[in-house]
Amino acid sequence: MAPQIDAVILAGGMARRMGGNDKGLVDLNGQAMICHTIDKLTNQVDGIMINANRNQKQYEQWGYTVFNDQDSGYLGPLAGMVTALKKTQAEYLLVVPCDCPRLPDDLASRLLAALEREQADIAIASDGKYEQPVVLLLKPHLAQSMQTFLDGGDRKVFLWYSQHKVAIESFADQPNAFVNVNTPEQKQLLAQQIAK
Secondary structure (H helix, E strand, C coil): CCCCEEEEEEECCCCHHHCCCCHHHCEECCEEHHHHHHHHHCCCCCEEEEEECCCHHHHHCCCCEEECCCCCCCCCHHHHHHHHHHHCCCCEEEEEECCCCCCCCCHHHHHHHHHHHCCCCEEEEECCCCEEEEEEEECHHHHHHHHHHHHCCCCCHHHHHCCCCEEEEECCCCCCCCCCCCCHHHHHHHHHHHHC
């Protein structure tokens, strides 16, 4: 029987480079950005949660559990991850950002295979050149380690990863899968690529 995997979509940031606009709700080709991400995940996981620190009512319209960071103050992606780890009942948690509308259709299965193959605690996606720090699969028992790290005042994702056994899965066969949107210009470019 396949293990149960939940996903959390991180939409909790301040999006300063997008003029403060909530990135998950920014329109991309007639749909909120997060819709593209949800579409990519629906057939890959058992459940989806959304981590949002504002506009929660708008995020609730998609029918998924929406929650804010347990620790207030916009502490970065780890704050959203640790809250999700404490909420999931699944065997694994898949983490993705809300502004990655071209995620691989086989993201969860390949990350799980890498994690099991290397007997790791965390599997991180790579585009073949760079690791994607917020596209990963991890085991919920890591919540305590992550909380301790945050309570110690640390925020850097890679610094926390370095404390655990990590598997890297290359998606070099899909180099544009992790293109994300940080500025209006990037959004425009991505909209043109998706429309093709």
